[in-house]
Amino acid sequence: MTNNHINIIFGENDLMIEDVIALSEQRAQPVLSGDAEFRNRIQNGADFLDRELREHGHIYGVTTGYGDSVSRRVPPELVAELPLHLSRFHGCGLGNILPADQARAVLAVRLASLCSGYSAVSVDLLDQLTGLLAHDITPLIPEEGSVGASGDLTPLSYVAAALIGERDVLYRGTQTTAKDALEQAGLTPLVLRPKEALAIMNGTAVMTALMCQAFVRAQYLCKLTSRITAMASIGLLGNPAHFDKRLFAAKPHPGQAQIAAWIENDLAHLGPDYEPARLQDRYSLRCAPHVIGVLADMMPTFRRTLEIELNSANDNPLLDVGENTILHGGHFYGGHIAFVADGMKTLVANLADLMDRQMALLVDTRFNHGLPSNLSGSGADRASINHGLKAVQIGASAWTAEALKQTMPASVFSRSTECHNQDKVSMGTIAARDCLRVLQLTEQVVAANLIAALQAIRLREKSGEITQAQLGPDLVRFIDQLKEDIGFIDEDQPLEATLRLVISRIQGRHWALYDGEVA
Structure with missing residues (x-):
């Protein structure tokens, strides 16, 4: 891994394309902001989700199945397992494996999006994503299997799997299991909270990174x-x-x-x-x-x-903590990126x-x-x-x-x-x-x-x-x-x-x- 002194700070300012490229080419290191206001905003999103789950108990992708399975209710005792199932059943990508620099770009783009504070993820998840980049742990992501809405579900499932210590990765250029790579890097496999697999996978990170x-x-x-x-x-x-x-x-x-x-x-x-x-x-x-x-x-x-x-x-969904509202929409739709790609x-x-x-x-x-x-x-x-x-x-x-x-x-x-x-x-x-x-x-x-x-x-x-x-x-x-x-x-x-x-x-x-x- 290239030694350098350039830090790209996530959670403070918007990233530029050049920041993503610097991280993908290992000319910079990722740093998750330590700013108290930023970390509180992230934590408040996770707390709001927990509160909604306790008080109302009906949240898409948390107490329901995914997509067309939204009408399927998940009983409370199975809610904790649901994110793991999402990460696993989408493990069906095919085609060539994205090169390591592209996989690093994917990690950087997904981290930037989740730092916006609307996804109800934990600071631990953001730390783990930062750790994958910082320690040069790159998921082996097959390039085929996404239709670009509901986001890059299948390719991003390989990111979710790496975070929790499943499937294979490159660790500093050598293929190994995600579990072994995390252990060698001094990281602990993440336990996904409710909605966190959905937050990782239900977005446009792969197409945007490419x-x-x-x-x-x-x-x-x-x-x-x-x-x-x-x-x-x-x-x-x-x-x-x-x-x-x-x-x-x-x-x-x-x-x-x-x-x-x-x-x-x-x-x-x-x-x-x-x-x-x-x-x-x-x-x-x-x-x-x-x-x-x-x-x-x-x-x-x-x-x-x-x-x-x-x-x-x-x-999707997004959580507006300031308004105490869950917003259901379709921001995973990659139409703008598709237009840029087709035009370019x-x-x-x-x-x-x-x-x-x-x-x-x-x-x-x-x-x-x-x-x-x-x-x-x-x-x-x-x-x-x-x-x-x-x-x-x-x-x-x-x-x-x-x-x-x-x-x-x-x-x-x-x-x-x-x-x-x-x-x-x-x-x-x-x-x-x-x-x-x-x-x-x-x-x-x-x-x-x-x-x-x-x-x-x-x-x-x-x-x-x-x-x-x-x-x-x-x-x-x-x-x-x-x-x-x-x-x-x-x-x-x-x-x-x-x-x-x-x-x-x-x-x-x-x-x-x-x-x-x-x-």
């Missing part, structure tokens, strides 16, 4: 695809006038203008002697700010929606399409203005047997097609389930998983085009058509970093390892790009 990760990846792609567009423009002897700030003052979408400004800045050193090959470049260059800019302009909306959900009470994946897939079209121009002698076929750097005497980036471009086309295919919105595929109690559901978690898949595929296409654009610039430098002075200091610095990972492609060679390395750099947000954020 979309927090998607957000930072999309944010980075806005910058990286802008930088690659500048490199592709240089490689294709493109016209830098397409990114003139006066153009974007006439159509002033702020994100679009920011993208154009970044590209214009990267091309600012080409100088008066530079002669573009065409007066008007093809759309994948000329309209790049208009493609990337749609995502850039939507990012503030995506952020606002995600952070509202992240810091909201999204289980469409805009990200458009980046894949843009990068694929740029690469298609770069490798084709009919459109690349004098570059060798498939960007092969071999000498003339060996050109007949060398094929450069031909197969990588085929791969990029395949990855793009798959990304575009994944853009069908998941949120419109609601299915009536659970005896028609859950008869309209959000599919938010499926949408979030789709979004991450589109991001993965797009990052693969971006890696391919980055290799192609770098190769094109190397070839222009080798022929003397472009000098380092024309690239400017920012691009030269970036290209020098790329050269540490990406060799010049002269003789044919397997490029899988290079692609995987570049993709890992992209996903790790390895290169510092432009100042300022798209959000």
